[in-house]
Amino acid sequence: MFVRAIKIAKKAMFPLFRFEQVNEALFRVFVIGTGYFINRNGFFATVAHVFDNPTPQTKFRFFGFLPDSVHNPALEIAEVARDDDHDICIGRVQTISPNYLHFSRVRPEIGKSVCISGYPLAQIQNNSQGGLELSGVRRYFQPSFVLDYTRSSCDNGHGRIRMHDGFLVRDVGLFGMSGGPVFATNGQVLGMQGSVTSPRISTGGAGRSIAVENAIIIRNELILNLLRKNGVRFNLLGNF
Numbered sequence: 001m002f003v004r005a006i007k008i009a010k011k012a013m014f015p016l017f018r019f020e021q022v023n024e025a026l027f028r029v030f031v032i033g034t035g036y037f038i039n040r041n042g043f044f045a046t047v048a049h050v051f052d053n054p055t056p057q058t059k060f061r062f063f064g065f066l067p068d069s070v071h072n073p074a075l076e077i078a079e080v081a082r083d084d085d086h087d088i089c090i091g092r093v094q095t096i097s098p099n100y101l102h103f104s105r106v107r108p109e110i111g112k113s114v115c116i117s118g119y120p121l122a123q124i125q126n127n128s129q130g131g132l133e134l135s136g137v138r139r140y141f142q143p144s145f146v147l148d149y150t151r152s153s154c155d156n157g158h159g160r161i162r163m164h165d166g167f168l169v170r171d172v173g174l175f176g177m178s179g180g181p182v183f184a185t186n187g188q189v190l191g192m193q194g195s196v197t198s199p200r201i202s203t204g205g206a207g208r209s210i211a212v213e214n215a216i217i218i219r220n221e222l223i224l225n226l227l228r229k230n231g232v233r234f235n236l237l238g239n240f
């Protein structure tokens with residue numbers, strides 16, 4: 001069902017790397033989330049919370065469309081605009097991105113099939129040349145469907161409260177998928193992953209219990225409002 005859409009999405013999405021310089025000889029590297037290009041001039045969308053709490057030693061970098069291709073050297077990520085209240089950030093990489101995603105005008109109906117995506121479970125190692133081995137940084141796609149519309153406040157752990165306004169999907173996103181595009185079977189973006197719900201417990205008569213969580217998706221309208229406000233070009237398809 002999503003084979004064609006995944007082929008479109010994987011050419012425009014990428015992992016976001018955070019570098020922390022510990023001393024002259026040591027730095028730490030993490031995949032903090034996912035971005036996706038929205039025009040050919042290197043502008044991309046993601047969530048604001050992945051850039052929280054930087055230090056003077058913090059750098060955010062683009063390493064390419066992993067695992068297919070690595071951009072060497074890595075490129076610095078610049079912030080263009082953000083809507084902290086709704087957890088949206090627009091960034092830019094100084095590169096030409098011939099493949100980028102189109103936004104849908106259509107608000108997804110409850111029950112609609114969607115696919116969530118991102119870069120969880122990243123494995124980063126040092127290689128023999130003194131660089132990074134990135135073959136363990138891989139994309140993840142999870143077909144799902146829309147459960148309901150929702151608005152939910154989210155605490156970043158440092159006192160910053162944001163509102164995730166959009167819709168719930170059945171499946172849960174993993175760490176590293178924040179900011180990843182959520183798209184329809186035609187490859188058009190319907191929103192992006194913001195967070196997950198708090199666990200709820202379903203208990204059966206035999207004493208068994210299941211913890212249930214769902215991904216919370218930030219709706220397109222909020223992303224497009226920020227793009228329009230800052231004069232960033234994007235592509236919009238479909239009709240209301």
